[in-house]
Every structure is written in C-alpha cells, then in structure tokens.
Amino acid sequence: MLSMPERTIQVVWLFALLLVLPQLTSAQQQDRDRYRVRTATSGTDEAEAAVRRYRDQLLSSGRYEIDDAAGTLPYGPTKGDAIRSVPRADAHAGLKDYPYRKCVACHEQAPANIHTIRANNTCRQCHGGDPIASVEHYYSPLNPIRRHAYACAKCHEGANASFATYVVHEPMPSAADTRNTFPALFYSDRLMFWLIVGVFLLFIPHSVGWWIREWFTKKKPEA
Amino acid sequence: MDTAPRIRRFTGPDRSMHLWLILTFMVLAVTGTGRMFFSTDWGQALLALFGGYDSATRIHIWAGWLMTGGFVVHIVVMLTRIDWRHLGRSLFGPNSLVPVWRDLKEFGQRFAWFFGLAKSPRFERWTYWEKFDYWAVFWGVPLLFISGLMLIYPVETSRLMPGWVLNVASLIHRAEAILAVSYIVIVHLLIGHFRRSTFPLNEAMFSGSVPVEKAEEEKLDWMNRLKRENSLEQLSASAPATWYRVLYFLFGYAVIILGLYLLIAGGYYSQFIQIH
DSSP: OOOHHHHHHHHHHHHHHHHHGGGGSOHHHHHHHHHHHHHHHHSHHHHHHHHHHHHHHHHHTSSOOOOTTSOOOSSOHHHHHHHHTSOOSSTTTTOTTGGGOOGGGTOTTTTOSHHHHTTOOOHHHHHOSSSOOOTTSTTOTTSTTTHHHHTGGGTSTTOOTTGGGSOSSOOOTTSTTHHHHOHHHHHHHHHHHHHHHHHHHHHHHHHHHHHHHHHTSOOOOOO | OOOSOEEEOSOHHHHHHHHHHHHHHHHHHHHHHHHHTTTSHHHHHHHHHTTSHHHHHHHHHHHHHHHHHHHHHHHHHHHHHSOGGGHHHHHHSTTOOSOOHHHHHHHHHHHHHHTTSSOOOOOOSSOHHHHHHHHHHHHHHHHHHHHHHHHHSHHHHHHHSOTTHHHHHHHHHHHHHHHHHHHIIIIIIIIHHHSTTTTTOOOHHHHSEEEHHHHHHHOHHHHHHHHHTTOTGGGEEOOOOHHHHHHHHHHHHHHHHHHHHHHHHHHHHGGGOOOO
C-alpha cells in the first residue's frame, strides 16, 4: 500500500511529464530538415555531382585509369610539408588528376566522423566548392573567423563561434598525438577506459569465483 | 503454492522503480546500439525496428527523459525514507545503502571464501555487491543524462561552454553506455540469475520476497537483527501467485536474452564500426 508522500510524488511526476512532453523534439531533426532545404538551392550538390560526372566519364571512356592509391604530388615530402605549412587559396593546386579523384584517395580517415556517416554530408558541403582553400586561409568557409556562420549554421541554426570549436574530424582519442592536439579528449578516453577495465577486473573474477564456489556449497535438503 | 514462510525484501514502489529502470534501460540500450552501429547492417536492422534512424533517435531521447524522470522520483522517495532526526544512524546504519567499512571487510572475506580460506560473511540487509550495483547506476544515470542533454541541444550547450566539450560528451556518453550495458548483462544478469543458488531466476526483485530459510543462508546478521528487534513478523510476506511467477519468468528471460544478444552481436560487429 503506497503512503501519502509516495502517492503525491507519483502524481507530481506524472504532471511534470505532461508539461515536458512537447519539448522533447530533437533539435537535430529540425537541423537536418533545414539543411536539406538549403542545399537544394545553394549549388553545393551541383559541385559534388560535377566531380562525379567527370570521373565517371573518364573511367567509362576506357582510355584512362585512375589509380587512387598512387601519389599525386608533383614534389617530394619535404617540399610538400613546406607548402602545406602555408595556407593557400587553392590547397589542391598542382595535384595530378585532381578533378577526377575522390577526396578519400588522399584524405583516407576524413569520412570517419558522425557528420559523414550519419548525416551523409560530403566534403565540399562544408569545405566549399572548388578551388578549396586551406582551412587557415581567409577564403575558406571553415576559417575559424567565419566557420560557425558559413558551415555550421547551414544546419545548426544559431551556431556561434563557440559551437564551431567542435572538432568534426576528431582524432583517435587513444592515439599518442591526441594528448597534444586534443588533451581533454585523450584524458577522458583514458579515464573511461581504465574505469571500464577496473570495474571488470574486479567483478569478473568476483563473479566467476562466486559461481564456482557455489558449486561446492552443500545444498540443504528440501524440508 | 509454496507455503514456506517468506520475508519481504523489496516494497511495491521499489519493484515499480526497478521495472521502470529495466524498461527504459533496455529501450535505450537497443536504440543506442542501433545508433552506435549505424554504419553496419546489424545497426540498420536494429534502427529499422523503431522506424529508422530519426525515429529511433526520438525514442532514445524520450526513453532518456523517462529514465531520468524515474531517477528524480526515486531520489525524492529515498529522501522521504531518511530519518532526518537520526541522520547518522539512518545514513550509515544497517538498513542504509551507503557504503561503510564493513562492506570492504566483507568483500575481502568473500574473496577468501571463494578459495575456501574463510567462512562466507554473515551479511546484513544490503551486501557490498548490492550497494555497488545501486551506486553504479546512481552516478551512471546522471552522467548519461548530462552528456546526452548536451548532445540533444548542442547549440545551446555551446553557449555555456566551448563547442569541443561536445566531442568529450559524445565519448563519455558512448563509453558509459558500453560500461552500463556490459556490466548489467555480464554481472547483474548472468551472475545474478545463473548461479546455483538462484538458477533459473533470482525472483527477489520480481516477487518482492524470499523464503526465510534462504534469507537466513544469505543474510544471517540481518535476520538475527530482525529477530532481536521483534520486527520479523512485520516483514512477513506471502508467496507470489503462479500466474505472476509465469509472467515475470517470461519477462525476466526476455530481458536476459535481449541483453545477451546485444552484447554478443555488439562484440562481433564492433570491428566494422567506422567512428572511434
């Protein structure tokens, strides 16, 4: 039999639930609908389609093969590092067969992020159409001075500069480099990892020991 | 019907709250697993059970709110059970779930008992593993709620803290969810139900009572205290009806099978997921 305080609490909670119900629509669903409307008119889908058409035409002609694994740089790694250290208005200038290549040919890990996997975003939808500027160059829509407005806010209405500090291409949390590039992520990962390991190191032997021990405990005869 | 004398272990509200927890937890586990394994066929199949990714996301969020609502109600109920005039005894006494030094001692003694080096501890009302199970959920739910809330409302969250905190929130939410589901299935369900003294099902939380004889085997100090205080009669209970036993057996096994399925399939498909 429920006591008065317990009954009262249940009624209060039910009432609170009714008040909260209309607020439970996800902001993310609204964002995704907004993006579909925006990209239908902005021309970014056209840029993606054009690259795919060039590539398909070239491959279907049968006269050309594109080896996505082959190197594309007309210079060696040392000069490449020097060139990459300076933001450029066209980050892909001078690359062999660039119009016919997929982004992942060189940026292999880039698609491993929630925006690509779940929202099905393509690279140019955030990085802009060609020529794609380096992120640090002031032409780039992903430059930190304007990223929140030119990229994030296309889907996430009201995104501000703080929102744009979210790392889309998140590094592997457990990688050694991440300790320097994203320490909060690295140490959170370590904390959760050792928490999980610690809990199971304690309770798996405990559970197995208990299970085995009970087999050797004499069961009292039924009365 | 079983006529052996029984003692009440869990009240109706206790069992209702636990049932609420089971239902919301399993919905969150299945929808969350579908979302985490989005890039696999298995994840897509799980999401399809709920009408697709968007629908599963909405259900995941709803279940999260409902679980948190239950958690808040539980806290309020617990606060009403505290004897505020004798706070110390209420918080650290034998009927409290607050960990005390005795639990650490009993933990060590229990391990020694596993190897035949000591007698099993004579437990009081709450054993150390029951307290661990309780507090693990007690801090796990707010952690998942806060990180989940940040992920539901990312723009609003980034007004209060830097946007990169969302990366951390996402990692913590996923890691805590994995820990919660794995622990509940491996420890709470398998060992709880499949050891010799409880097989085929540990009925205590469903029926609310256990035979007195069983209580004396497992928690002798508690039973002795009740006899000293002459309060054993107040906690006497009747055996559950057969139809009710059938119902909770079916429900309990459905939950165990679902949990095992998520764990085993999740372990296999984890090699195919593409985000860290």
